Structures are given as structure tokens and as C-alpha cells.
Amino acid sequence: MAEAHEGREAGPARLASVLLENGALTSDWLPAYEAVPREAFVPDVFWPGRGGARQGRAIDRTAEPEAWREAVYSDRSLTTQYDDGAHTGPEPGTSPSCSNSQPTMVFSMLATLDAAPGHKALEVGTGTGWCTALLCERLGSPHVFTVEVDPQNAQWARQALRRKGYAPTTVVGDGAEGYAPAAPYDRVLFTASVRDVPQAAVRQTRPGGLIVAPYAPTYGAGAVVQLTVGEDGTASGPFVGGASFMRLRQQRSNRRHTREYLAGNDWPADAVRSRTALSPEDVGDWLPMFVLGLRTSGVFPWAEQYGDTGAYTLWLRDEAVTSWATVDYDPDVTEFVVYQDGPRHLWDEVEAAFAWWTEQGRPGYARFGLTVAPDGIHTPWLDSPLNPVKASAREGLVWPTPPVA
């Protein structure tokens, strides 16, 4: 779709037409979009995300003003921090830890939040402040509260907000705690992904209020969920579409290196060898990965690439560091070699989860939902809360809570 807009000068009008055309920007959010220029919330140096000519290496506004503007008014996320600020230099760091989110995602989430004048909103993950400013424009600054864990990010956003005349309550702290002094909220928006919806967010939302969050199980692929809080303190609702967000800092997975699983041995050590007809390619798209995340527990994938051959090894590991599996993908074969080690047979779990999804007719995001009970138990479901999606570990196995990374 973006191609149709190529040739037009990079700017807010071009990006607006992309967002209107793909449906992310709704007419009720258009005035806020027009009043809050994205460029006012983007630092001079950032690493542009996927989807454009320039990707990866940082763009510096001073050196490349046109490339900078082109990227700012493209439908791409712009990474503004790697590795919690420890990374510097033009090359990308290891893990993105702050970004000005992809505009399509920002406006889809705002539409899902259904925030309107008269609402009081809490945002978790101030980031660059762009989304905060959009909320201020729509709801009025006194009705917007935003929490950011990283003091540097918070400071930068606060200045940008002030320069544009917005004065929300900005808090430096762990957004998983919410912000109790201003509760209850009509709307709570997470702009960092969660694998557990923090209980504070549920408690601080009024009955009938909405929580919108990118929810991503340990497997990694996430989707935006829209939860309605009930009188009894339960929060429940549907997923609306796939989403890729950086994690809430305190909920990062315990991802240990493969050598810790091999315990000093060379791969494949004494793992059990088998073959599978299920291609790692079939389980590698975002939607199946999201479903695998709902149906497995504490498992995460990683692809070890081998140059440009197209071949790779899919690694599966568990957070408890008890089990691992590998599947060798080769574009020229139809059966793939599997090794599994440890008490859990992780590839078998993934295969079973994929088979279950296939038996259900490969449902998309919108047929799934999530219920968070007042005691914090999370239950994903298919079509109805009465039809829970059971994960491998929820069917009898209990895994220890991983330490916070």
C-alpha cells in the first residue's frame, strides 16, 4: 500500500493517507494526528525499522535531513534506544528497548482503546511521548497519566511534550504498578508487551473500563488484546490483531545461551534423534507462533542461520533450562532431522500445538481471547471464555517461575 504513495513528498499528509487507507487512522483520531506532528517526538538520531530503503544503521538528522524526514513520515517503527541505553554508535544494538512505534500500530491501538473526551487514561511506556501527546490532544492533558521505567526516556518525552504544550502527569517508575494516586481509570494502554497483565492495571481500571495491551506469551509472538474489566475484578476480552512490541522490562524472558543447555557437551550431545514432516517454515509465521505461545508454556524459539543458503536450525529451549530441541531446516528436503533432550520434548509439544491449531481450522487472532481472573490466573480462549486454550504446562506439568532477566 505504501508504494501507492511513493513520489509524494514525505510528510504528515502522505503518512495520513497511508493510515487512512489501511484503516488504522479513524476519523475521530484524525484531528489529533494532525495536531501532533510525529517529528516533534522523534530524536535527531534513531535506527529505522523494517519496511523502507534504509534499515538498521542509525540516521542522524544533522547529516541526513531528508532521509530522517522520509523515515519519520513512513509507516515504520523508529528505534530510539537499544539495550536499555547501554548501546551507542550507528550500528543496531542487541535488543531494542525504546521506540517511536509504527504509526499503524499506534492508531490501531488507540482505536481499540476507544478513548474519547471525558475519559481518564493511563499509559504504560511513555517512550518518546508521541502516543501520550495524541491522548492529551484527544482527552486533555489533565486526564492523561503516563509511566516510563527509563529515566532518560522519560526526561526526553517530558521535554518534547512540554515543547508542544502538553502537560500530562508523567511518572518515572514501573508501569506494572500502574499509578494509584489517579485511579480509577477509564482506559489503560500498554505500549510495551506483557506476558502477564499486571494486576495493578486491572485493579486501577473502573468496572466497564478497557485495558489494551500487546500480549505475548514466552514463545514471543504477540497480539493486541482488548480487556473489559468486570465488577468482580475479572478482565476479559478478544485479541484484535498481531503485534510486535518490546517487553515490559520486568517481564523479559529468561533466555539462556544454548551452551547452558548442552552443559559443556558438543551438540547434539546424547539427545534423541528423530524426523518430522512438519517444516520449521510452517511454524515460523507470526500467527502460528502466537498460537504456539498460547498452547505451550515457558518455551522460546531461536533460528540459527547459515549464511545465504536458506538453511537454518530452529532451536527450542525452556525457561527452566531443563530441555532443548533442534530441527534442521533445509529448503531441499521434505523431512527434517530433530534432536530433543531433557524431560520435556519441546518439538513434540510444538508439533502437538500446531496440530491442535490445524484441527480448529487455523483460526486467526480475532477468534482468540484472554481472561485474567482476580487472582491473576491468565486463561486464553478460543471463541468463548468457556472454551479455554490449554497449554502444555497447564495440563499437569508445573514449571518454576523464571527469574527476572
Ligand SMILES: C[S@@+](CC[C@H](N)C(=O)[O-])C[C@H]1O[C@@H](n2cnc3c(N)ncnc32)[C@H](O)[C@@H]1O
Ligand atoms: C515501544 S516503547 C513506547 C512507545 C511510546 N508509546 C511512543 O509513542 O513513543 C516502550 C516503552 O516502554 C518502556 N517500558 C518498559 N518497561 C516498562 C515498565 N515496566 N514501566 C514503564 N515503562 C516501561 C520502555 O522503556 C519504552 O520506553
